[in-house]
Amino acid sequence: MGIFSREGASGFSASSTAEQVTQGIEGTGLTAIVTGASSGIGAETARVLALRGLHVVMAVRNMDSGVTVKETILKEIPNAKIDVRQLDLSSLASVRNFASDYNSSGLPLNILINNAGAGATPFKLSQDSIELVFATNHLGHFLLTNLLLETMKSTSRESNREGRIVNVSSLLHQYGYREGIRFDKINDTAGYNRYFAYAQSKLANVLHANELTRRMKEEGVEITANSLHPGAIGTKITRNDCFFQCLFNVFGIFTGKTIPQGAATTCFVALHPQVKGVSGEYFVDCNIAKSSSQAKDADLAAKLWDFRASGFSLWSTAEQVTEGINGTGLTAIVTGGSSGIGAKTCRVLTLCGVHVVMAVRNTAAGESVKETILEEIPGAKIDVREFDLNSLESERSIQAFQRRHRNAIATNHLGHFLLTKLLLKTMKSTSGESKIEGRIVNVSSSLHPDGYRKGIHFDKINDEAGYNRYYAYAQSKLANLLHTNELTRRLKQEGVKITASSLHPLKN
Ligand SMILES: NC(=O)c1ccc[n+]([C@@H]2O[C@H](COP(=O)([O-])OP(=O)(O)OC[C@H]3O[C@@H](n4cnc5c(N)ncnc54)[C@H](OP(=O)(O)O)[C@@H]3O)[C@@H](O)[C@H]2O)c1
Structure with missing residues (x-):
């Protein structure tokens, strides 16, 4: 230590070494x-x-x-x-x-x-x-x-x-x-x-x-x-920088420390x-x-x-936007987790410690995504369950209704609608017991406004005549949004701690 070194309230000073202060x-x-x-x-x-x-x-x-x-x-x-x-x-x-x-x-x-x-x-x-x-x-x-x-x-x-x-x-x-x-x-x-x-x-x-x-x-x-x-210490960090080195050379004589100090x-x-x-x-x-x-x-x-929340942009990755978030103790179901955005979502949620249940139509594809995730994150908590949004036969009377309806609305909206409804009781009790807000996330699309003029063709869902596959897709995505909004209204009315949000996942 240089020439000035006075003891402070702790009884130690700039010239005390690590061994001395832990004696x-x-x-x-x-x-x-x-x-x-x-x-x-x-x-x-x-x-x-x-x-x-x-x-x-x-x-x-x-x-x-x-x-x-x-x-x-x-x-x-x-x-x-x-x-x-x-x-x-x-x-x-x-x-x-x-x-x-x-x-x-x-x-x-x-x-x-x-x-x-x-x-x-x-x-x-x-x-x-x-x-x-x-x-x-x-x-x-x-x-x-x-x-x-x-x-x-x-x-x-x-x-x-x-x-x-x-x-x-x-x-x-x-x-x-x-x-x-x-x-x-x-x-x-x-x-x-x-x-x-x-x-x-x-x-x-x-x-x-x-x-x-x-x-x-x-x-x-x-x-x-x-x-x-x-303190100011001659280490790699100071030695490798000519400005720091100069400061050290000038002031080090008064205030410089050894590494033990x-x-x-x-x-x-x-x-x-x-x-x-x-x-x-x-x-x-x-x-x-x-x-x-x-x-x-x-x-x-x-x-x-x-x-990180305020710094997100179009280019932010799922890892970046969840950085530092600890999801241990949470459980999430992700539908369509066998590929694309769903698979990436599963990976990043498990990275954060969330227990992820991948609800997939193709279990072989789901298992392969699971294996890839486990190779990277050996401790990941991840399960694969068979789940076909287009045929919820086992579930309830919706099956008859569903069979009559077009694929996009049945898969993208009705399947998720029913799934959400059937799981809501479990979500409510989880949120009630854990005191942690439950979240429902509907992956919609920015194409949702670009469908049929009336938005949802209630009386013509199965109408072959006016069917346009792009409009039908947009209709199902609009339904995702409307579903979210109505869920929000009902959950608020009930005073339940569950939120519902919809989103567009891709760059325009
Ligand atoms: N020396 C001073 O006068 C002074 C003054 C004020 C504050 N500090 C602070 O004191 C701390 C220790 O610095 P030091 O003086 O002991 O300098 P140092 O000898 O250069 O030590 C820095 C250490 O940080 C490691 N490091 C750098 N980048 C890393 C990375 N990306 N991932 C993991 N490790 C990384 C280095 O590893 P490698 O061996 O792989 O490079 C090295 O072990 C630093 O936080 C520094 O800012 C020093």
């Missing part, structure tokens, strides 16, 4: 994930946590570097409990794989340290077409945290110990774009400045911890979330008894510090949390 703390029985543990602050954090007896899971992009760090730690601490697992935070699929493997491993999770970080990088898009620094530093960690939260909650409940989430931010969080987070311009190359983009992602780390705090408190869950600035605040916030029950704070040098006014802005934090 005497017994971590046996605790499990922690440290992202970006393959170098710098993350590697030292993993070492010191292992030294204190924690089971450490190093979540790293580069497995070779991760294994090298693990071997070095094992040389020093032969009985260290330490694993290395692959995680690329810039890829939502990688985050999901990591979380799904972890959640199905049966390991508990007491502490999550979101440490990994991409530095100030020239504009680049991630695999998911999101600006790389924001994708890595914020979105990847946001999704990871959400996907691991259930495991953290159950660990905390079962062990009766507080869970802790630690976001490694930076002092630079206050020196970014004027508006803080450029919600509508995340991918805008025009105004891109790599230092502002880095600062934006670090501001997002603080806001994320604060909004997590609010939500955990609201839920009454014993999990805290804090953010921190580790750089990991101190992280280890302090993750382990120290002084931090018990403390949440939504920003730490510097192992003491609570002031973050920027934007970082304290609760509305900004809530907006960032909901950002």
